Amino acid sequence: MRTGESTSTTMSGPVSSGTGNGDPQRADWWRSAVVYQLYIRSFADGDGDGIGDITGIRAHLGHLRDLGVDAVWINPWYPSPMADGGYDVADYRAVEPVFGTAADAALLVDEAHATGLRVLLDIVPNHTSDRHSWFVEALAAEPGSPARARYVFRPGRGAGGAQAPNDWRSVFGGPAWTRVTDPDGTPGEWYLHLFDVAQPDLDWTNPEVVAEFESILRFWFDRGVDGFRIDVAHGLVKADGLPDLGVEEKGLLSPADRDDHPFWDRDGVHDIYRGWRKVADSYPERRVFVAEAWVSSSHRLARYVRPDELHSAFNFHYLNTPWDAAALRRVVDRTIATLAAVDAPPTWVMSNHDVVRHVSRLGRPQAVDGPAPYSLADLPPVETLDLELGTRRARAAALLMFALPGGAYVYQGDELGLWEVEDLPDRSLQDPTWERSGHTDRGRDGCRVPLPWSGTASPFGFGPAATEPWLPQPAGFADVTVAAQEGDPSSMLSLYRSALALRRTHPALGDGTLTWLPSAPGVLAFARDPGFTCVVNLSAYPVALPAGADVLLAGGPLAGGPLAGGSELPPDTAVWLATDTLDG
Numbered sequence: 001m002r003t004g005e006s007t008s009t010t011m012s013g014p015v016s017s018g019t020g021n022g023d024p025q026r027a028d029w030w031r032s033a034v035v036y037q038l039y040i041r042s043f044a045d046g047d048g049d050g051i052g053d054i055t056g057i058r059a060h061l062g063h064l065r066d067l068g069v070d071a072v073w074i075n076p077w078y079p080s081p082m083a084d085g086g087y088d089v090a091d092y093r094a095v096e097p098v099f100g101t102a103a104d105a106a107l108l109v110d111e112a113h114a115t116g117l118r119v120l121l122d123i124v125p126n127h128t129s130d131r132h133s134w135f136v137e138a139l140a141a142e143p144g145s146p147a148r149a150r151y152v153f154r155p156g157r158g159a160g161g162a163q164a165p166n167d168w169r170s171v172f173g174g175p176a177w178t179r180v181t182d183p184d185g186t187p188g189e190w191y192l193h194l195f196d197v198a199q200p201d202l203d204w205t206n207p208e209v210v211a212e213f214e215s216i217l218r219f220w221f222d223r224g225v226d227g228f229r230i231d232v233a234h235g236l237v238k239a240d241g242l243p244d245l246g247v248e249e250k251g252l253l254s255p256a257d258r259d260d261h262p263f264w265d266r267d268g269v270h271d272i273y274r275g276w277r278k279v280a281d282s283y284p285e286r287r288v289f290v291a292e293a294w295v296s297s298s299h300r301l302a303r304y305v306r307p308d309e310l311h312s313a314f315n316f317h318y319l320n321t322p323w324d325a326a327a328l329r330r331v332v333d334r335t336i337a338t339l340a341a342v343d344a345p346p347t348w349v350m351s352n353h354d355v356v357r358h359v360s361r362l363g364r365p366q367a368v369d370g371p372a373p374y375s376l377a378d379l380p381p382v383e384t385l386d387l388e389l390g391t392r393r394a395r396a397a398a399l400l401m402f403a404l405p406g407g408a409y410v411y412q413g414d415e416l417g418l419w420e421v422e423d424l425p426d427r428s429l430q431d432p433t434w435e436r437s438g439h440t441d442r443g444r445d446g447c448r449v450p451l452p453w454s455g456t457a458s459p460f461g462f463g464p465a466a467t468e469p470w471l472p473q474p475a476g477f478a479d480v481t482v483a484a485q486e487g488d489p490s491s492m493l494s495l496y497r498s499a500l501a502l503r504r505t506h507p508a509l510g511d512g513t514l515t516w517l518p519s520a521p522g523v524l525a526f527a528r529d530p531g532f533t534c535v536v537n538l539s540a541y542p543v544a545l546p547a548g549a550d551v552l553l554a555g556g557p558l559a560g561g562p563l564a565g566g567s568e569l570p571p572d573t574a575v576w577l578a579t580d581t582l583d584g
């Protein structure tokens with residue numbers, strides 16, 4: 001019996017056959033889950049203030065149900081001065097009034113569950129807002145006091161302590177230290193902020209910090225939340241003595257040539273997550289974590305998802321891979337092998353709220369050697385962008401990603417084929433990167449433009465008629481609204497819906513393994529048992545499809561004409577085929 005055979009190929013023990021990947025009762029749902037990233041400020045605005053909110057999400061749960069995702073991850077919705085889009089949290093146990101109320105949040109969790117969606121929140125443990133009560137207390141307190149010991153305060157170096165305690169730089173540009181003024185008006189200690197000056201780093205050697213975050217996890221788990229995405233999961237622990245870095249570095253990524261980085265990916269973070277896992281496992285119904293950890297290799301990433309640590313982690317090595325068959329095959333193989341060794345499911349992601357939308361990355365010349373850039377400042381100039389090519393590749397990339405073993409992440413708007421908005425007026429830019437880089441890096445606002453739902457002019461149904469979205473929407477959004485794409489079988493939205501519907505019911509998809517098939521140079525072809533094959537043509541030439549295979553879903557028109565059975569796969573196109581089950 002074929003479906004029965006397929007269970008022996010999964011890495012996680014039995015997957016009940018016949019239920020597909022969409023059965024919400026499965027305890028291991030997260031191993032196959034497609035998680036939709038909901039950037040709350042830009043998803044849907046219920047009250048017309050131009051900023052997305054919980055009421056807006058509740059009004060559009062039907063979109064997520066029809067899309068066929070399994071869970072949502074909601075970016076931070078806590079009270080925040082919004083110095084960094086909500087990643088500056090002032091109170092971890094409440095909801096930002098601009099986004100709604102605690103009651104709205106409770107309704108959303110219930111309604112999402114009733115729709116068959118799990119809900120993951122975003123927890124920000126590396127730093128708080130400078131308006132968090134702990135930091136306000138710390139500023140008012142003496143050097144050496146318990147209030148200051150929750151953060152990383154240090155005396156300055158040099159005469160009068162006028163120089164920063166070390167040479168670390170903020171991810172957003174500029175020094176990672178800011179000097180405070182003491183209550184009596186004299187210059188005082190410095191505090192560490194790996195990100196914006198409004199995001200002071202917590203001191204995770206302090207047991208009070210450890211206890212506080214475990215309590216925050218429980219607070220939301222008790223309210224039915226199914227899990228958390230962990231912000232900057234690789235940054236919490238700093239090297240004793242805070243040694244100089246010695247080189248100029250910028251970004252979230254711990255460099256590959258260094259395994260003793262003073263603040264990225266230090267061994268001590270793993271103890272923290274072992275504690276968090278115990279908290280999650282104390283609940284009868286599964287609670288899960290996904291780590292945002294920008295680390296140097298799949299091996300380093302696998303350490304975060306060992307059996308007693310986190311459940312899953314974003315695969316940024318995949319996001320970073322150029323559109324190149326050999327490079328993709330390498331990263332897929334490495335991912336599957338390293339994660340299988342710790343019995344964690346692979347995950348795949350193309351875009352999120354921090355990187356240039358992949359339509360706009362794939363539409364540019366691809367890196368030949370090494371990782372592909374993902375920030376605007378590092379990408380080839382906009383003059384090299386071919387949006388049509390990027391869109392075609394994005395369709396192929398979607399079929400590739402959803403066919404790979406494990407879980408996948410969709411960033412809101414991926415399903416509409418949204419591109420990076422690269423011509424936002426300077427005065428609209430809100431990402432702190434823009435200011436902190438001295439206006440040299442335009443930052444991440446271009447992937448955060450509010451979603452187009454319907455209509456032919458802004459706000460495109462993002463909010464009530466007169467709403468002015470917090471970032472301006474381009475006129476071109478008229479062609480890609482949900483309403484415009486819904487009835488069009490050739491739209492990106494239709495492709496996503498078809499792919500996710502198949503993924504839910506096809507027993508070969510989701511968690512498991514793959515087998516590479518022989519293929520022409522520049523072509524990826526793999527089988528998944530039972531009876532499924534994915535072929536992606538990244539070469540410049542059409543390639544013949546295996547004879548006699550039934551097309552389940554094609555990313556674009558097949559060549560060879562109907563008489564020839566549409567038997568050729570054009571460049572930058574992917575196809576899902578029903579094939580004979582491999583022996584084994």
Ligand code: GLC
Pocket residue numbers: 084087088124195231232252292353354
């Ligand atoms: C993560 C978030 C990013 C934020 C940063 C600081 O990388 O994804 O948006 O700016 O952490 O919290």
Ligand code: MG
Pocket residue numbers: 045046047048049050051052053098
């Ligand atoms: Mg609003």
